[in-house]
Amino acid sequence: MTPLHYYLIFAALLFSVGLAGALMRRNAILVLIGIELMLNAANLNFIAFWRYSPTANELVGLMFVLFSIGIAAAEAAVGLAIIISIYRHHRSTQLQHVDRLKG
Amino acid sequence: MRMLSDIPIAFLMIAAVTLVSAVCAMSLRNLVHCGLCLVLTFVGLAATYLHLSAEFVGFAQVLVYVGAVAILIVFTILLTRNAEVTLSPVSQSSLVGLGIAIAVCGSLVLPLVTSPSLRRLPAQSLAPDAQVQRIGEKLMAQYVIPLEALALVLTAAMIGAVVIAMRDDPERNDPSPSPQNQKDTGSVSNSPAGTALNSSSSTSSSQRP
Amino acid sequence: METLDQIFVLAKHWLVARVPEPLAWLATILLSIGPLITVFASCFAITTIVERKALGRIQNRFGPNRVGPFGLLQPLADGLKMLIKEDLVPAQADKVVHLLAPFALVVPAWLTFSVLPFGRNMTVIDLDAGLLFFFAVGASSELAVFMAGWSSRNKYALMGAMRGIAQMISYEVPLVLSTVAVVMSVGSLSLPSIVEAQSAYVFGMPTWHVFTPWGLSGFILFLIAGAAEANRAPFDLPEAESEIIAGYLTEYSGFKYALFFMGEYLGLFAITGMGITLFLGGWTAPVSFLATTPSWFWFFAKFGAIIALFIWVRGTVPRLRMDQLMKFAWKFLVPLTLVNLVVAAFWHFSGTWQFPGAIFARWLLGAGFIGGAYVTLGRALHTNQFPPRVYAYAE
Numbered sequence: 001m002t003p004l005h006y007y008l009i010f011a012a013l014l015f016s017v018g019l020a021g022a023l024m025r026r027n028a029i030l031v032l033i034g035i036e037l038m039l040n041a042a043n044l045n046f047i048a049f050w051r052y053s054p055t056a057n058e059l060v061g062l063m064f065v066l067f068s069i070g071i072a073a074a075e076a077a078v079g080l081a082i083i084i085s086i087y088r089h090h091r092s093t094q095l096q097h098v099d100r101l102k103g
Numbered sequence: 104m105r106m107l108s109d110i111p112i113a114f115l116m117i118a119a120v121t122l123v124s125a126v127c128a129m130s131l132r133n134l135v136h137c138g139l140c141l142v143l144t145f146v147g148l149a150a151t152y153l154h155l156s157a158e159f160v161g162f163a164q165v166l167v168y169v170g171a172v173a174i175l176i177v178f179t180i181l182l183t184r185n186a187e188v189t190l191s192p193v194s195q196s197s198l199v200g201l202g203i204a205i206a207v208c209g210s211l212v213l214p215l216v217t218s219p220s221l222r223r224l225p226a227q228s229l230a231p232d233a234q235v236q237r238i239g240e241k242l243m244a245q246y247v248i249p250l251e252a253l254a255l256v257l258t259a260a261m262i263g264a265v266v267i268a269m270r271d272d273p274e275r276n277d278p279s280p281s282p283q284n285q286k287d288t289g290s291v292s293n294s295p296a297g298t299a300l301n302s303s304s305s306t307s308s309s310q311r312p
Numbered sequence: 313m314e315t316l317d318q319i320f321v322l323a324k325h326w327l328v329a330r331v332p333e334p335l336a337w338l339a340t341i342l343l344s345i346g347p348l349i350t351v352f353a354s355c356f357a358i359t360t361i362v363e364r365k366a367l368g369r370i371q372n373r374f375g376p377n378r379v380g381p382f383g384l385l386q387p388l389a390d391g392l393k394m395l396i397k398e399d400l401v402p403a404q405a406d407k408v409v410h411l412l413a414p415f416a417l418v419v420p421a422w423l424t425f426s427v428l429p430f431g432r433n434m435t436v437i438d439l440d441a442g443l444l445f446f447f448a449v450g451a452s453s454e455l456a457v458f459m460a461g462w463s464s465r466n467k468y469a470l471m472g473a474m475r476g477i478a479q480m481i482s483y484e485v486p487l488v489l490s491t492v493a494v495v496m497s498v499g500s501l502s503l504p505s506i507v508e509a510q511s512a513y514v515f516g517m518p519t520w521h522v523f524t525p526w527g528l529s530g531f532i533l534f535l536i537a538g539a540a541e542a543n544r545a546p547f548d549l550p551e552a553e554s555e556i557i558a559g560y561l562t563e564y565s566g567f568k569y570a571l572f573f574m575g576e577y578l579g580l581f582a583i584t585g586m587g588i589t590l591f592l593g594g595w596t597a598p599v600s601f602l603a604t605t606p607s608w609f610w611f612f613a614k615f616g617a618i619i620a621l622f623i624w625v626r627g628t629v630p631r632l633r634m635d636q637l638m639k640f641a642w643k644f645l646v647p648l649t650l651v652n653l654v655v656a657a658f659w660h661f662s663g664t665w666q667f668p669g670a671i672f673a674r675w676l677l678g679a680g681f682i683g684g685a686y687v688t689l690g691r692a693l694h695t696n697q698f699p700p701r702v703y704a705y706a707e
Contacts, residue, residue, distance in 0.1 A: 002111035005221040007155070009212055010118045014125055014144075016208035021129030023200025029134060029180055033141055036172065037125055040148050043164075051155045052223065056231035059238065063246055065160050066238075069167050070253045074260035076172045080179040081264035087183040135462060139409065142455060159441050162448040170451025170484075174477060177458055181474075235441050235501050 007048035015041035028083045028093045032076070039072050114154060121147030138177045145169050156230035159238055317606045320347070321433050344436045348425055355615075356577045357387035363623045370627035394570035402465055402563050409463035414564070414571035417456035420449045421578035428585045429504045431595045431608030443501040446586060447488055450541070453579060454480045457550065460572070461560035472559020475634065476543065476550030482641040483540035483547075489649035490533040493526050493656035494590045507594030516600040520593035525678030526656035529686075531591040533649055535618075538583035540641070543576055545626035552631060584618045585611075592618075643693055651685040 018037030021030060043065045050061025087093050124143035131137050145168040152161035215221060242250050315322065324343045331339040361376065361384060368375025377383035401410055427442035429435040439445050454477050461473020495501060498509045512519045521527030540547035551559035561572055588594060592614050595607035632640065655678045662674045 002114045003222050003224060005215050005218070006111060006114060006118075007151070008215045008221060010122070010151070012208065012211035012215060013122055015211065016204050017122065017125045017129055019207055020201055020204030023203060024197040025129065027134065029176065029183070030129065030137060033128055033137060033176065036141070037128070037144065040145070044148060044151060047152055047155050047157050047160060051157065051231065052225045059231075059241055062157055062160060062238065063241060066163065067249055067253055069160075069163055070257060073167050073171060074257050076175055077264040078260050078267070080175050081268040083179055084182055084268045093183045139459065158439065159444065162441055162444040166444065166448040166451055169455065170448065174454055174458070174481065178477070181462070236499070
């Protein structure tokens with residue numbers, strides 16, 4: 001079996017990649033992709049801790065991830081709808097072009 | 104020197120593919136390639152869940168992320184005419200972002216590497232009893248209120264997404280041949296996919312040079 | 313009889329026992345995958361020739377009759393032609409994605425077969441969440457369609473891909489919802505146990521799900537949504553040759569085209585196998601005195617019958633228009649599948665009724681409910697006022 005900290009390091013690296021992308025890239029869609037990656041890294045942590053916990057049969061971590069996947073789907077749908085409507089207003093999805101409060 | 108069998112080869116392979124595709128998803132110039140790399144990342148994560156004997160979550164991950172979220176993302180990329188744009192390279196100010204990310208990465212990984220309590224093996228070597236039937240019973244008994252709340256959230260998000268993405272002024276935007284028809288399909292299909300379809304049929308003829 | 317029923321399982325065990333111990337796992341895997349690929353690849357070849365022949369007859373012509381006796385070697389000739397054709401890639405195309413798209417379609421299509429029970433004890437892997445696996449893997453074919461359409465740099469390919477994805481997303485909802493009724497009734501996502509639940513006989517008649525009101529309507533809804541999911545006529549808009557050349561297949565030729573072609577047929581086979589498993593009792597025999605006949609024979613007999621039905625439908629039903637397609641999915645199929653869930657719940661809870669003729673009362677109520685919903689929805693959606701057609705780009 002793989003020791004627990006392998007999974008945790010993997011999740012930490014994935015989180016950092018997502019964070020770096022969300023901070024560095026200027027395109028709204030890429031920022032959203034970065035956020036999805038960070039969310040998935042958190043899910044991986046939940047599953048890893050669930051598998052390695054002494055009370056794994058209670059399925060707590062598993063349930064959390066199931067709900068988290070549902071929330072992520074809702075988040076992606078709304079986020080992308082917002083990006084589409086931003087594109088309609090500004091003809092761009094580059095975040096530096098979207099700096100006016102007045103639409 | 105450790106034994107060869109101690110090295111978790113399967114895990115390392117999955118993790119390497121997932122991380123490399125994640126880095127590609129965040130750094131490639133073409134947005135569609137980013138979206139496709141993201142799919143590979145999601146599949147790698149699903150494989151990791153299977154490796155952790157969480158079958159149901161792994162399949163749900165593929166169904167939701169590959170089947171829905173990734174498709175939504177590539178649709179949005181096409182809709183916002185980003186498929187042809189090659190993005191500008193990383194600018195000076197975003198180096199600050201990279202610095203922050205590296206700092207976060209270091210502060211996360213260092214404690215993980217040094218902490219001895221995390222170098223443990225599963226408390227039970229057999230796979231936990233995560234039969235679908237037990238998950239269903241838990242969802243319907245102990246977690247029924249979160250489940251109902253999630254149903255509400257999803258319904259609200261679906262309606263919200265349609266309302267936000269729907270064209271609010273059809274007469275201004277495009278010379279659509281039959282506005283009646285367009286509005287009809289847009290409200291039916293309940294997802295940005297339906298809207299995407301309308302715009303694509305009216306714009307894609309001008310999209311290609 | 314027992315031996316004949318289990319002949320493939322026994323043969324596999326006999327062969328695995330001949331292999332040295334360290335390689336036994338590899339032999340098990342190969343002996344599960346190999347026959348699967350062989351059988352369904354030959355099913356693909358047979359289906360293509362049968363379909364072309366049958367379509368020819370429906371359209372009052374002969375169909376292929378030149379290669380071999382009665383043209384039966386046509387698939388071989390087609391395969392050879394595809395293999396030796398030049399593989400053209402457009403100069404502007406995204407080469408890597410263009411290359412990966414056919415594989416992204418074919419590999420998941422093969423994976424879906426791994427959970428289907430083809431006979432008693434003949435499932436490659438009996439997953440606890442087999443049904444979920446089937447739909448999760450099947451969902452990734454949308455991505456292959458997108459990759460093919462986008463990477464071709466062709467506006468018809470892109471339009472075909474857009475149509476294909478919109479159609480697949482829309483029809484996946486009724487497809488999954490119509491299977492939920494079965495899951496509710498059986499209480500399991502594992503496909504072998506779904507078949508086991510239908511293997512009993514009452515008065516010599518099987519207890520298949522299709523012989524219940526919710527099962528009958530669910531089966532029909534499943535077949536319609538499945539045909540759309542597999543891009544079959546009358547839902548073959550993504551590759552409608554009279555409108556957008558060949559859709560996302562426009563820029564494919566040679567071996568890659570053959571892979572796409574095979575992927576589509578494999579998708580159809582997978583949907584057919586799933587429909588048989590869920591509603592038609594899988595490998596169980598249709599009458600009790602035939603219950604000792606080989607189980608795999610019944611699976612493939614039902615399989616052939618459903619494929620023949622699909623060919624017949626392709627020959628007779630005209631293609632839908634895009635807005636009709638969307639309207640049909642979201643306004644008609646989805647509400648009907650939801651009503652079907654309610655009927656399934658009613659059927660389950662009225663199982664305790666004891667008075668004489670209870671079965672008829674249950675049938676009448678269940679069928680009346682779903683039939684009433686069908687008539688009401690049909691009336692509500694039917695309008696004679698079509699807006700005049702406007703040809704925006706043709707004037």
